[in-house]
Amino acid sequence: MTNKVTLITGASSGIGEEFARRLASDGHDLVLVARSEKALHELCDELMLKYKITAHYVVLDLSEAGAEDKLFAETEKHGMQVEWLINNAGFGSVGDFAQLDGAREINMIDLNVRSLVALTHKYLVPMRERGSGTIINVSSAASFQPIPFMATYAATKAFVSSFSEAIAEENRPFGIRILALCPGSTNTNFFAASNIDRPIQVKGQQTVEQVVDTALKALKKGKSKVVSGLANKVGATLGTHVPHKISTRAMAKALRSRVSKNSDL
Ligand SMILES: NC(=O)c1ccc[n+]([C@@H]2O[C@H](COP(=O)([O-])OP(=O)(O)OC[C@H]3O[C@@H](n4cnc5c(N)ncnc54)[C@H](OP(=O)(O)O)[C@@H]3O)[C@@H](O)[C@H]2O)c1
Numbered sequence: 001m002t003n004k005v006t007l008i009t010g011a012s013s014g015i016g017e018e019f020a021r022r023l024a025s026d027g028h029d030l031v032l033v034a035r036s037e038k039a040l041h042e043l044c045d046e047l048m049l050k051y052k053i054t055a056h057y058v059v060l061d062l063s064e065a066g067a068e069d070k071l072f073a074e075t076e077k078h079g080m081q082v083e084w085l086i087n088n089a090g091f092g093s094v095g096d097f098a099q100l101d102g103a104r105e106i107n108m109i110d111l112n113v114r115s116l117v118a119l120t121h122k123y124l125v126p127m128r129e130r131g132s133g134t135i136i137n138v139s140s141a142a143s144f145q146p147i148p149f150m151a152t153y154a155a156t157k158a159f160v161s162s163f164s165e166a167i168a169e170e171n172r173p174f175g176i177r178i179l180a181l182c183p184g185s186t187n188t189n190f191f192a193a194s195n196i197d198r199p200i201q202v203k204g205q206q207t208v209e210q211v212v213d214t215a216l217k218a219l220k221k222g223k224s225k226v227v228s229g230l231a232n233k234v235g236a237t238l239g240t241h242v243p244h245k246i247s248t249r250a251m252a253k254a255l256r257s258r259v260s261k262n263s264d265l
Helices: 014-025 037-051 065-075 102-130 153-173 208-220 228-243 244-260
Strands: 004-009 029-036 054-060 083-085 133-138 177-181 225-226
Touching: 004 014, 004 065, 014 029, 014 037, 014 083, 014 133, 014 208, 029 037, 037 054, 054 065, 065 102, 065 244, 083 102, 102 133, 102 153, 102 177, 133 153, 133 208, 153 177, 153 225, 177 208, 208 225, 225 228
Parallel strands: 004 029, 004 083, 029 054, 083 133, 133 177, 177 225
Antiparallel strands: none
């Protein structure tokens, strides 16, 4: 008997939690990963009861070297076939790069980039052997242009989008769907977890339900990248077409006043 599961990283809150709720309601069996054991435990219990699915959780700091090996070993040990992989765990930072905590910036790259690439590779190989699978990599509307005072975060998400769109095309002939999901400002724990005092937004915030809905519709349409929300789509288009010399100057102007309250800028 196959044991097909959907594995979601960063499922203890926000967008990842909503993916878990939405896909459980569609009948997916789940493996949820994050560091917060209590939140994962409670979510698994709730979803199993409500939707009669199976839901397992793995408590793991994915920014640590070798975490992906531990996770892969865990799913192998239980004979799980990861049919959907949602690489969602991530965090950001805002500030003058020279004054930010350097170790935390590197930790962000470890989580947002290294872990995402490692997990994608681990689970893509068996997907290719089976000729089926779905991967959603959560990028950001911040991926479309360099962002002064969010330099590392925007660069990690530019990597995620570029990487995901490239492998989406590589794997299209093999029946594997890969999507880069680019939310704009969304009402989650992200800003608190990223030590950002208040949301950075183009026009209001989206809900997690809107973001997940956008992703699932884009998958059905065979897209390899989607921006969630009209205002964010407009921002992404500007970010793509306006010369970076101009857009970085405008971004810096917008963010410098926020950052300068806490620094010497
Ligand atoms: N909210 C936004 O405005 C926004 C906009 C664009 C893109 N995004 C992206 O959306 C994704 C989800 O973020 P969110 O908005 O839903 O924020 P969130 O509510 O803070 O969720 C982040 C999730 O990642 C997990 N996580 C953080 N560090 C981890 C680590 N070292 N190991 C394992 N899991 C870890 C967190 O769980 P634990 O703390 O329990 O580990 C949590 O479940 C992120 O990739 C973020 O960059 C968010």
